[in-house]
Amino acid sequence: LLAGAVHPLGLLCLFVCLFSALRPGEDLVDEFGGLHSLIKWNRNMLTDSGGFQMVSLLDLAEITEQGVTFQSPVDGSPMLLTPERSIQIQNKLGADIMMALDDVVASTTPSRERVEEAMHRTIRWIDRCMSAHSRQERQNLFAIVQGGLDAELRATCLRELIRRDLPGYAVGGLSGGEEKSKFWKVVDQCTSALPENKPRYLMGVGYPLDLVVCVALGIDMFDCVYPTRTGRFGIALVPEGTLSVKAKHCKEDMRPIDPECSCFVCQNHSRAHLHALFKVDSAASVLISYHNIAYLMRLMKSMRDALDKGEFPSFVQGFMSRQFPAGDYPDWSVNALKAAGIDLL
Secondary structure, eight states, rough: HHHHGGGGGOEEEEOOGGGGGGGTTHHHHHHTTTTHHHHOSSSSSOOOOOOTHHTTTTTEEEEEOOEEEEEEEETTOOOOOOOOHHHHHHHHHOOSSEEEOOOOTTTTTTOOOHHHHHHHHHHHHHHHHHHHHOOOOOEEEEEOOOOOTTHHHHHHHHHHHHTTTTSEEOSOOOOSSSSSSHHHHHHHHHHHHTTSSSSSTTTTTHHHHHHHHHHHTOOEEEEOOOOOHHHHEEEEEEETEEETTTTTGGGTTOOOOOOOOOOOHHHOOOHHHHHHTTOOOOOHHHHHHHHHHHHHHHHHHHHHHHHTTTTHHHHHHHHHHOOOOOOOOOOHHHHHHHTOOOOOO
């Protein structure tokens, strides 16, 4: 999907991977006036730090106090990414929000010693990122709270990062296969401690249920590949959950994916058409991905509107009743929402 395609959907912030800098290179992007100018994007933009590659490319990576060394995804050559180098690249890309380089470990890592090491290194690296940041008047540096599923380590990281008074904060190191009962408690701990007047960003989370629960807990921003990744497999997001357009029952179904949706796909393509198209043309994956992004944009807007009107609890109850018409809500979501002051039962 091109940036111009998703712009009409009301996307407020475009997430760009740091490694976009490898092609055509951050110096050339800087000469073009930054990524906003290069891709003609006139809204907010966020660049990642490259830290996630520590997890996703762990077999190819070596982490030291200096930084992380891994193989270039372009030509396989060794690359050393330090906090200073990450910020230098992001400064040249020109995004509105830059993420600090952190030491990322999977949430299911059994070694508390490794999680503690990563948390303390993340704190040391934020100071290096802050020192390297050369465009503070134009770009906002966000810190990332680490500490795994350990409340004590999270508390230490929160205290140190808040003391540095940054423009915004992210909650990292989650959505890696941990139990949902542990996931929401970490989110709740972080949002309860982070400043209310600064953005709170939950990284790597995008399931509709997770979005609703985590907004209730105090999260403001999200990113996730879920809407496009699931779209590539023919799965569309609908108010009742998901719809597989590959399923046999869609073969002769002339309804749109979601009759309530006003996106281009739902206004111009039936389930039957997408069912047939999916078998022969990758365009079907693009169309479903587009719809999925439109669905999540509408969901987020509905939550903002409900919050503005003071009607968020009733919105959540309505959302949950459509997702779980039999009332079989996941226990973790019931407990999380109760902690946020919303009763389902």
